[in-house]
Amino acid sequence: MNGAEQVAIEARKQDIRSRWILSAPALIIIFVAAIGPLFVMLLYSFLVKGDYGDVKPWEFSLDGWTSVFFQRDIFDDTLGLADAHISIIWRSIQLSFFTTILTLILGFPTAYFIATRPPHTREIWVFLVTIPFWTNLLIRTFAMQQVIRNEGLLNNALIWLGIIKSPLQIIYTDTANLLGMTYVYLPLMVLPLYASIEKLDFRLVEAGYDLYATRFQVLRKIVIPLVKPGIIAGSILVFIPSLGAYVIPRVLGGGKNMMLGNLIEMQFGAGRNWPLGAAMSITLMILVMVALIVYVRNASRGGSGHV
Amino acid sequence: MTESRTTAAHGGAIGLHGIKKWFGNFQAVDNVTLDIRPNEFFTLLGPSGCGKTTLLRMIAGFEMPTEGQVLLDGADISGLLPNQRPVNTVFQNYALFPHLTVAENIGFGLKMLGRPKAEITSVVNDMLKLVHLDGRGHNPVTQLSGGQQQRVALARALAPRPKVLLLDEPLSALDLKLRKSMQIELKRLQLETGITFVFVTHDQEEALTMSDRIAVMSAGTVRQVGSPWDIYDRPAERFVADFIGETNFLSADVVSVADNRARVRLSSGAEISASFPADVTPSGSVTVVVRPEHARAGAPTDTSALRGVVHDIVYLGTDTHVHVHLDDGSAFMVRQQNARSGHCGFSKGDTVGIDFSDDVAQILRD
Structure with a gap:
């Protein structure tokens, strides 16, 4: 090894060292605030639950994980499927899926409308879309409760118009959850959709019409493929918080229509089963990751060529 | 195929x-x-x-x-x-x-x-x-x-x-x-x-x-x-003549009209023949256009249609543009193709006569 090489290696080492030092603050935050707590959760999920909540330190057990999907029969101690848990997880997935679809159906025309306004009026529309963010989620959810409850705005209006005789039972059903989540998460769909529709070259739409495409074909063959990044981003932004929703099902769904978020909260609260809560939290995270991978894979297939 | x-x-x-x-x-x-x-x-x-x-x-x-x-x-x-x-x-x-x-x-x-x-x-x-x-x-x-x-x-x-x-x-x-x-x-x-x-x-x-x-x-x-x-x-009006290519505008008076040709008198006193758009009958004072490449500059003679002083000479490789100040004060440009290498034969300040063949002038509609 000659001298020059040694100097070069030394310089590279110096370089690497200074990079580590420079990125240390960010790394510390990530470890303390994100990865650290995850490891705590992972550890807790393998511990034995404490008698009054908490866990028994360093007593390991797989009970937390098995009780995510299974439960022991009280009388004969056999292992059976935890129907309640599975139905709640399944409901969460379904509701999140339909919320995503519903926000997409409502958000796409909205975003398209905004993107096709003259530039200076677009800003006003975007501003209007973001207004709900000024208010706390809890307050917005209570507002929704006021609209859909039995003596609420919607039912009173429908009765007054003579469309229905007795109030519709919307509150404390899955429909209420769906309506609430759609309302709360709609801006998260509209904004990324708008961002990508706004970038759409509308001469391509004209070219489509010129080449004998109908309105529907222009939408399906030109607009949707080109704004796909916005559709993917919006769907991800809506699906993830929907899956972990807590406040909305708590206020609108009542006790019967729990979602995964409420089930997890229960384990840390009244249920006094922290390992189960931890295992469920990680299950939720895995669900989100699997959904993301499946979705992004499917969505990016077929849309070759464009970046 | x-x-x-x-x-x-x-x-x-x-x-x-x-x-x-x-x-x-x-x-x-x-x-x-x-x-x-x-x-x-x-x-x-x-x-x-x-x-x-x-x-x-x-x-x-x-x-x-x-x-x-x-x-x-x-x-x-x-x-x-x-x-x-x-x-x-x-x-x-x-x-x-x-x-x-x-x-x-x-x-x-x-x-x-x-x-x-x-x-x-x-x-x-x-x-x-x-x-x-x-x-x-x-x-x-x-x-x-x-x-x-x-x-x-x-x-x-x-x-x-x-x-x-x-x-x-x-x-x-x-x-x-x-x-x-x-x-x-x-x-x-x-x-x-x-x-x-x-x-x-x-x-x-x-x-x-x-x-x-x-x-x-x-x-x-x-x-x-x-x-x-x-x-x-055959541009019919000033806008067309001006928009397409380069051109010279000359004011003239109509002397006589026969068939689809007119005799016009230029400011220099010379009379030339000019065509005109089919939908007009020219009379009185008119504007006549002549394309720069349709005109020739040379030593002034008694029969020259126009006379003027060379104001500028621009060499463009294939062509040479000779800018002339006419005696009546207007500007005129002659485009000569550089058929041979070498100088065009004029220099600034020379007095030149300008000629063009009979069928190149066109009377504008206005």
Whole structure:
């Protein structure tokens, strides 16, 4: 090894060292605030639950994980499927899926409308879309409760118009959850959709019409493929918080229509089963990751060529 | 290949009758009536904002005329949507679909028309050959050069075999060399396919090179329609004469009119013969135009049509421009071709006589 090489290696080492030092603050935050707590959760999920909540330190057990999907029969101690848990997880997935679809159906025309306004009026529309963010989620959810409850705005209006005789039972059903989540998460769909529709070259739409495409074909063959990044981003932004929703099902769904978020909260609260809560939290995270991978894979297939 | 060319050899005739188009308070097109013949290479030429693109968009169906009718082979198509008109457009910036391949772009129109897959494939292959892009069908269009994208745009618009092809300044984004070769290419495609081409440009050279006929537009109206020769050599009015090429304006008095020639007296006192637009009978004082290359400068003689002093000499390689101050104070330019190398024979301050042959002067309408 000659001298020059040694100097070069030394310089590279110096370089690497200074990079580590420079990125240390960010790394510390990530470890303390994100990865650290995850490891705590992972550890807790393998511990034995404490008698009054908490866990028994360093007593390991797989009970937390098995009780995510299974439960022991009280009388004969056999292992059976935890129907309640599975139905709640399944409901969460379904509701999140339909919320995503519903926000997409409502958000796409909205975003398209905004993107096709003259530039200076677009800003006003975007501003209007973001207004709900000024208010706390809890307050917005209570507002929704006021609209859909039995003596609420919607039912009173429908009765007054003579469309229905007795109030519709919307509150404390899955429909209420769906309506609430759609309302709360709609801006998260509209904004990324708008961002990508706004970038759409509308001469391509004209070219489509010129080449004998109908309105529907222009939408399906030109607009949707080109704004796909916005559709993917919006769907991800809506699906993830929907899956972990807590406040909305708590206020609108009542006790019967729990979602995964409420089930997890229960384990840390009244249920006094922290390992189960931890295992469920990680299950939720895995669900989100699997959904993301499946979705992004499917969505990016077929849309070759464009970046 | 040959089959597709012969079956496509039918161009449609476009009739524009009394077209007016308002955008709010702005009138983009004012009472335009034009007849574009089948199989013709027809150019709408004018400065930006003259309404030529609006006119094209009304033929395509993207804009509806406020008044007037658009006819295709005699049938009124004013009420039809763009996707109902057998007319295709080559857009200014090509507007290729970035998420599709070259072949998918070219086949798009046929696919939307619901043609069978086999037919689409064979037409797309023909088109790829026609525009010299064989074997590039599977490339994404985003990876092509500007000239190649241009040719894909052409092939895409030609593939459904429209009766009329509309071209909206398609060459403006290309560099000079590519533009020249595409001009020849476009003319070849028009002859081979037999489709009527309606071409929009602000570039007079493009218009003169390719067109069968040209309509010169200004401020929403058509100023003159004619062959490139008509437009260049027999401009009917000042705008046309000024917009196309360089020209000299001379004031003159009409002495006599016989058949379709007039005798006019120039300010120098010399009398020359001049032609005039068919729809006017010249009288009194008129403006006469003479193209710089139609005039010759030389030593002044008694018979010289004009006399003046050389003010500037500009050497341009192929030509030399001799700028002359005429005796009546106006400016005149003579363009001499540099047939031999060496100096043009004049220098600044020389007194020269200017002559031109009898058939080059044209009286303007105003």
